[in-house]
Amino acid sequence: MLTDALKDEIRQAYSRLMDSKQLTPRWGQRQMIAEIANALGRIPGPGAPSSDAPAVCVIEAGTGTGKTIAYAVTAIPMAQALDKRLVVATATIALQEQFVYKDLPDIRHHSGLDFTFALAKGRRRYVCLSKLDRLLMDNQGESGMLDLQPEGMAAATSDEAIPIYNAMIDALGRGQWDGDRDNWPDNVAEGVWYPVTTDHAQCTGRRCPNISQCSFFRARDELQNADIIVTNHDLVLADLALGGGAILAPPEDSIYVFDEGHHLPDKALSHFSSFCRLHTTAAWLQDAKKALAQGAALLATLDALERPLQLLPAQLDEAVSSLQAAEQLVAGLFEHVDLDGARDDPQIRFEHGVVPPDLLSLAQTLASQFQNISGVFARMEAALEAALDDEFSNLAKSDIETWHINVGGMLGRSEGAQALWEAYAQDPEQEAAPMARWITMLTAGGQYGFDLRCSPILAQDILQDNLWTRAAGVVITSATITALNSFERFILHSGSPRDACYKQVASPFDYSNAVFAVPAMDCEPGDAQAHTDAIVATLPDILQPDEGSLVLFSSRRQMLDVHEGLAATLGERILLQGDYSKQEILRRHRERVDEGDGSIIFGLASFAEGVDLPGDYCRHVVIAKIPFAVPDSPLEAALAEWVEAQGRNPFMEISVPDAALRLVQAAGRLLRTESDTGRVTLLDRRVISRRYGRAILESLPPFRLELAR
Structure with missing residues (x-):
């Protein structure tokens, strides 16, 4: 209209x-x-x-x-x-x-x-006053709340968290803070913040006694x-x-x-992918069984909870046994994987999304078990919500609220595991496009276990x-x-x-003010060591000592090797991703340029997009190589496999367009205002020597080209 x-x-x-x-x-x-x-x-x-x-x-x-x-x-x-x-x-x-x-x-x-x-903003951006109150009580051993941190998140110590929680409750009481994480004056570690937030399952909504002070609902009402x-x-x-x-x-x-x-x-x-970490899922099920046993006498005073409390212990035990069986089965799959040759946590990806028969059968069992467990938790949550509205309930409102938070957290974890096992139990032949299914063996940072994941590929x-x-x-x-x-x-x-x-x-910028250059090199990225050596030899010659420059890498290994190779010549001017936060690197870079000094940022993909360094802050962008996707990415591999199975060319249909898009994004770090000038240098001659190179060059903005033959 x-x-x-x-x-x-x-x-x-x-x-x-x-x-x-x-x-x-x-x-x-x-x-x-x-x-x-x-x-x-x-x-x-x-x-x-x-x-x-x-x-x-x-x-x-x-x-x-x-x-x-x-x-x-x-x-x-x-x-x-x-x-x-x-x-x-x-x-x-x-x-x-x-x-x-x-x-x-x-x-x-x-x-x-x-x-x-x-x-x-979502609920997790706001403090939950009910959970904050209970965690401060927990410091005195009185809250009864379960620790249901997300998998892989390190829990904060009491000494680290409690002073911050006390400061938060004080700031809320004085009206100096609105409960929004982004408005808290200091950075809050994830392990400190997460326990004082809530989600849809744990929140009692309008039944909460703190609803009139609830930061999330105040914001949502607006x-x-x-x-x-x-x-x-x-x-x-x-x-x-x-x-x-x-x-x-x-x-x-x-x-x-x-x-x-x-x-x-x-x-x-x-948002529509799923995962389950076997070891920690079994652990929280066992913790849940213990907590429910300790609270059974209290909870059983609600008639609607009596039957669920009778059903759950056996159901939880059965799921733990199945998870332990799954762990043994998965460990056997990794017996044929070269663990010594793996740089990161080793992975197994199932071709065409097809799970081995033994694991498929076990997944069907676990899907059914978690469906039953989720159903019981859902009935318990509904009963606790009803009890909050019952003025004559046998339970104190504070106890009902605490157990609603606990059961809501258990329900969320159970539904997450259920989604993974249902996805693993599906027949790939019934899917229009296969799901990517893969398992990671966790070995880094003292972790142990197996992480199962499933995601649509499109x-x-x-x-x-x-x-x-x-x-x-x-x-x-x-x-x-x-x-x-x-x-x-x-x-x-x-x-x-x-x-x-x-x-x-089209952009209004005049790209004739900038150059896209591919210098002469006697190697290509396929020979990783020779290419790294060539970058080390080339960068001192092409980076001006008084300029702001951005050097972008597709590989962390290569970035670190080049940084080591240039330690004696450019080391003091380089700001390396990983040494500081992204924002701190950008702050230091701008400060150096403002003082008239040269500064070089070494960064990975996160610096190739969304970084705004106008004018003198960036006169030269160097791109180590055409940013093809990491070949062992499970999603990329599954998508390529699906395209190839249809008789199409995944390299030309997926890899080249993806790389061209990333190259445009990386080159886009140079011109940020209409008056900007400078150079983009690509240290990868495949853009000239390979058949697909011309199409990539033609997709770039209209820079002046300097292509050494």
Whole structure:
């Protein structure tokens, strides 16, 4: 429903904003506005028949386009006119806070648009006052709460945690803190923070005695009347995984904008994957049995809990026995793995997702056992919730609340294990695209055990069922969505509708101000040692002593070897990823450049995206090699295997487009403003010598090329 009046409102909002801020309208912004308006115009107005074409728009807009202004001045009035909630999702919390605290107030002030907005975060970003109270009681041995930390998370010691908890309760009482982790003045270790947060299963919601002071519900109440909800991809996907409308507005009543939307398929896979660590799962089941035995006399005073308490001990014992059998079976699978030759924790990936018959049979047993256990925990949780509403309950409210938290935590852990074993018990022949299934033997850092994982290899079915067919409208935008100048890679991974609107918008930057160079080298990355030696020999010659430079590696091993090889010549100027946090490295780098000194960052993939070093902070980006995916990634390997089984070429269809996209992202660290200049140097001659190299070069922005023959 794109009326003439609505078109005029969008045009006027954009013009007012440009005039008020004394900005020059950009052609790329105008293109984005038109594409988004036309796509969302497919959303039918009240009482109108639905459109055959989806209200989905996928826009790649180059760096400097001004994407935020373009989608905001278009989507805000359209959502208001259609009586829909606008949900803007960014890839990170930092980006969402910039949008809330800087961009939206600025747009509202200058555009003349009248709208309200609120920031949405998940429960785990807020302190749970009930758990905080109980953990402070626990310091006196009185809380009765179970330790249900996520697998792999190191628990904090009492000496480390209690002073912080006391400071938190004091700050809450004084009104100096709102319970939001991001507003706490200091960094809080994960092992300290996690125990004082809650999730959907453990939260008693409106029944909680602390509901009037609950930080999460206060924040969520602000969402009810907001025109715009700002959040991140993870929270949108968590809401969709719960069926939609559990945290945010229902998808049918929402228009979604996914900024940095190229992350969406991978984020979706992580939300719909499952895992189970055998040793720790057996341990928490045994701990749960002990805790329930200790609390049985108390809990049995609730009639509804008597039967579950009778059933659980035997069910828990049976699951522990099956897990121990699984551990022995899995250990046998690793007898044929070269453990000495493995650099990291060794893995076994099941080809085509097919689990061996013995493990398949055991998975079916465990799936059934955890289904039964989850069912009993769910009945217990429901009974405890009912008891909270019962004024004549035999149990004290504080005891009911404590056990609701405990049982909710057990239910969440049980459902997680159930999901893994159900996924392992499936017949791959019944799956449209196979699941990746793999097992990791944990050996690093004194850990022991086996970690079983299962994940879809493509997010297309997930997003088709939960997003594309349900949302009122969807806008996907990012500086890097296409690969090899095509949207096919994104369509394959995300399942976005082929009849959606797809558009590439060029960056306004003048790429003729920058050079993309491939120097002469007598080796290729296939000879790892020779390539590393060549990088060590080349970097001192091409890095200027007074410049800010960024050197990007695909391999941590190679990064460390090159760093060691340059210790005597460039060592003092290098800031190595891993020596400090990412933010600290960037701070030190900027400080050095501001003082007129040269500085070189050595980084991996996390520095190839989302790093903003304009002007003198980065005049040279060096890329060690074409960033092909790590060959032993279980997901990448399973996807390639599936493509090959269909008679297609996984290298040309998957590996090359993925690498081209990553190379564009890495090269994009150079020009961050319209006045920036500099060089990108690729130390990999395959871009010239191999057949696929020309396609990769043609997918880059229009740099001036210097290719040594």
